[in-house]
Amino acid sequence: MAGKGKKGIILVVIAASVFALIYFGITLTSNLGKSDKEISAEDAGRKLNKLYKEIDVTVADTVKGQIDLDPADIGESLPDIAKFPVSVDNTTDSFVEIFSSTEKSGTGNDGWLNEVAAAFNDARIMIGGKQASVRIRNIASGTATDYIRSGKYIPDAFTPSNELWGEMVKASGTPAELITKRMTGNVAGVVTNKKKYDELVGKYGSLNVKTITDAIAGNELSMGYTDPFASSTGLNFLVTALGTFDSSDLLSDKAVQGFERFQANVPFIASTTLQMRDAAKTGALDAFVLEYQTYVNAPDLKSGYVFTPFGVRHDSPLYALGNLPREKEDILHKFAEFTEQDQYQKLAADKGFNGLDDYVSEAAPVEGTLLTSAQKLWKEKKDGSKPIAAVFVADISGSMAGEPLNHLKESLLKGQKFLGKDNSIGFVSYSSEVTINLPIAKYDTNQQSMFVGAINSLQAAGGTATFDGMIVAMKMLQDQLAANPGVKPLIFVLSDGETNEGHSLDEIRGLIETYKIPVYTIGYNANIKALESISSINEAANINADTDDVVYKIGNLLNVQM
Numbered sequence: 001m002a003g004k005g006k007k008g009i010i011l012v013v014i015a016a017s018v019f020a021l022i023y024f025g026i027t028l029t030s031n032l033g034k035s036d037k038e039i040s041a042e043d044a045g046r047k048l049n050k051l052y053k054e055i056d057v058t059v060a061d062t063v064k065g066q067i068d069l070d071p072a073d074i075g076e077s078l079p080d081i082a083k084f085p086v087s088v089d090n091t092t093d094s095f096v097e098i099f100s101s102t103e104k105s106g107t108g109n110d111g112w113l114n115e116v117a118a119a120f121n122d123a124r125i126m127i128g129g130k131q132a133s134v135r136i137r138n139i140a141s142g143t144a145t146d147y148i149r150s151g152k153y154i155p156d157a158f159t160p161s162n163e164l165w166g167e168m169v170k171a172s173g174t175p176a177e178l179i180t181k182r183m184t185g186n187v188a189g190v191v192t193n194k195k196k197y198d199e200l201v202g203k204y205g206s207l208n209v210k211t212i213t214d215a216i217a218g219n220e221l222s223m224g225y226t227d228p229f230a231s232s233t234g235l236n237f238l239v240t241a242l243g244t245f246d247s248s249d250l251l252s253d254k255a256v257q258g259f260e261r262f263q264a265n266v267p268f269i270a271s272t273t274l275q276m277r278d279a280a281k282t283g284a285l286d287a288f289v290l291e292y293q294t295y296v297n298a299p300d301l302k303s304g305y306v307f308t309p310f311g312v313r314h315d316s317p318l319y320a321l322g323n324l325p326r327e328k329e330d331i332l333h334k335f336a337e338f339t340e341q342d343q344y345q346k347l348a349a350d351k352g353f354n355g356l357d358d359y360v361s362e363a364a365p366v367e368g369t370l371l372t373s374a375q376k377l378w379k380e381k382k383d384g385s386k387p388i389a390a391v392f393v394a395d396i397s398g399s400m401a402g403e404p405l406n407h408l409k410e411s412l413l414k415g416q417k418f419l420g421k422d423n424s425i426g427f428v429s430y431s432s433e434v435t436i437n438l439p440i441a442k443y444d445t446n447q448q449s450m451f452v453g454a455i456n457s458l459q460a461a462g463g464t465a466t467f468d469g470m471i472v473a474m475k476m477l478q479d480q481l482a483a484n485p486g487v488k489p490l491i492f493v494l495s496d497g498e499t500n501e502g503h504s505l506d507e508i509r510g511l512i513e514t515y516k517i518p519v520y521t522i523g524y525n526a527n528i529k530a531l532e533s534i535s536s537i538n539e540a541a542n543i544n545a546d547t548d549d550v551v552y553k554i555g556n557l558l559n560v561q562m
Contacts, residue, residue: 056432057436058433060437065455065456089135096324142230145165162314164239184354188233188314190288191307213258238378256381267284269382390492393428395496396431399460416452437455463500466495468501491520
C-alpha cells in the first residue's frame with residue numbers, strides 16, 4: 001500500500017508539472033531542428049487527416065464543474081524549506097543562517113561561498129564569548145525572495161546575486177540591513193555569437209543594451225533571456241531594457257511602447273540558464289543573457305561568443321533580515337570581513353568571479369515597488385497580441401485506476417486556476433482510444449468550469465496509445481490555427497507508462513517538425529527515451545517531476561506565463 005501511495009503522490013506531481021512546463025513553452029514556437037522526415041505543409045495536412053481518421057476518437061459531452069474562484073497564492077505553495085539543501089551546516093549553537101544564490105553555494109566553480117563558510121567555521125572565531133559559525137542554504141535568488149516576502153521562512157541573512165532582490169525584500173516590509181554591498185564581484189551580460197556581434201557593431205558602432213534592444217525591435221537579432229520573476233539576470237535585463245526606452249520613468253507610455261516593439265521579436269524566454277544555453281547551441285539564438293562567472297567557465301562560449309556587460313553589478317551583497325539580536329549581527333559583520341581576505345578573493349577569482357571589476361553599473365538604483373511593477377508589466381506585455389492555444393494530453397490507461405487517478409484529478413483541479421483567461425485551452429485523454437474531453441476555447445469562466453467537469457469525469461482503463469493522443473491534439477490545434485492564425489500552439493503530454501498501442505513516433509515525427517509545435521513531455525515509469533525523442537524535435541522539455549516543489553513551480557511559473 002505504501003508503494004501505491006507513493007506512486008499516487010508522484011502522479012499528482014506529474015500532472016501538476018504539466019502546467020509548470022507552460023513557462024518553458026510559451027515563446028518556443030520556432031523549429032529549432034529538422035530531420036529528413038520533415039514534410040511539406042500540404043503533405044502534412046493530408047497525412048494528419050489520414051492518421052486522424054484511423055483513430056477511434058470520441059468527443060465527450062461537456063459537463064460543468066464547480067470552480068474555485070479564490071486567487072492563487074504562490075506563497076502558500078512554497079515547499080518546506082528542507083527542499084533546498086544546506087550546503088554548509090553550522091558547527092556551533094551561536095550561528096546565522098544565510099540564504100545564498102546558487103552560483104556561489106553549489107559545487108565546483110559554483111561553490112566559492114561554501115568553501116569560505118567552511119573555513120570560517122573551522123577558524124573557531126569567538127564573538128560575545130561564544131564560538132560563532134554560519135549555515136549556508138543553497139537557493140536561487142528569486143525563490144529565496146519569495147520565501148522572505150511571503151514570510152514562509154525568513155533566514156537570518158540573504159546574499160542574492162544582485163541588490164535588486166534586496167530592494168524587493170525591503171519593499172515587502174521585511175527589515176533588510178545591508179551588511180556589505182559586495183562579497184565577490186560578478187557582472188550580468190549579453191553573450192553574442194561573434195559573427196552576429198561583428199555585424200551589429202559594424203552597423204551600430206558598439207553593442208550595449210540600447211543597441212541590442214534596437215536590433216531586436218528591428219528583427220536583426222534573435223535573443224533570449226530568462227524569467228525576470230525567477231532569474232537575477234532576467235530581472236536585471238528587464239529593468240535595464242525598460243530604461244533604454246525611458247530612463248526617467250521605467251513605466252511611462254514611451255517605455256511600455258518601446259518594450260512592446262522589442263518583446264514582439266524575442267523568440268525565447270527560459271526559466272534556467274541551462275535551457276537558454278541548450279537553445280543557443282542549436283543555432284536558434286544569436287545571443288542570450290548570462291553571468292560573467294558562468295561565461296568564463298565555459299570554453300565553448302569563450303571561443304565563439306562575445307560578452308557585453310549590462311545593468312546593475314552582480315556582486316553578491318549581504319543583508320541581515322528582520323530584527324536580529326546583536327550577537328547575530330556581529331557574526332554577519334565578522335563573516336563579511338572574513339570573506340574579504342585576499343586568499344578568499346583569490347579563490348573567488350580562480351572560480352571565475354572578480355573578472356570585470358572595471359565595469360561600472362550603467363543602471364540607476366531601482367526601488368522595490370518599481371521592480372514589482374516592472375515584473376507585472378512584463379507579464380502583461382510579454383506575449384503581445386499572440387495568445388496561447390494549448391492542448392493537454394493525459395494518459396488514463398488502466399494503470400492509473402484508483403488512487404493514482406484521484407490524485408491526478410486533484411492536482412489538475414488545483415492547477416487550473418493558474419491558466420490565463422486570454423489563452424485557449426483544450427483537453428484530451430487517452431488509453432486504447434482517445435477522447436476529446438474539452439475542445440479548444442478561450443479559458444473564460446465557462447471554459448474553466450467545463451475543464452473542471454472534464455477532469456472530474458475521467459476514468460481509467462485500457463492500454464496506452466500516446467501518439468494517437470498527440471495526433472488528435474495536433475488536429476485540434478491545426479483547426480484552431482486555421483480559425484486564429486495568430487495563436488501560439490503547444491502540446492503537453494503526460495504519460496505514466498510505455499506506449500503499447502496505436503501509432504508510433506516514427507509515423508508522426510515529420511508532422512511535429514513541419515507544424516513546429518513544441519511538445520512537452522512528462523514521464524513516470526515511462527519510456528523516457530521515447531518521451532525525450534518527442535520533446536527534442538522542436539527543442540521542448542522532458543522532465544520527471546519531483547515531489548517536493550511542484551506546487552511552487554505551478555504557482556511561480558504559471559503565474560508568470562499564463
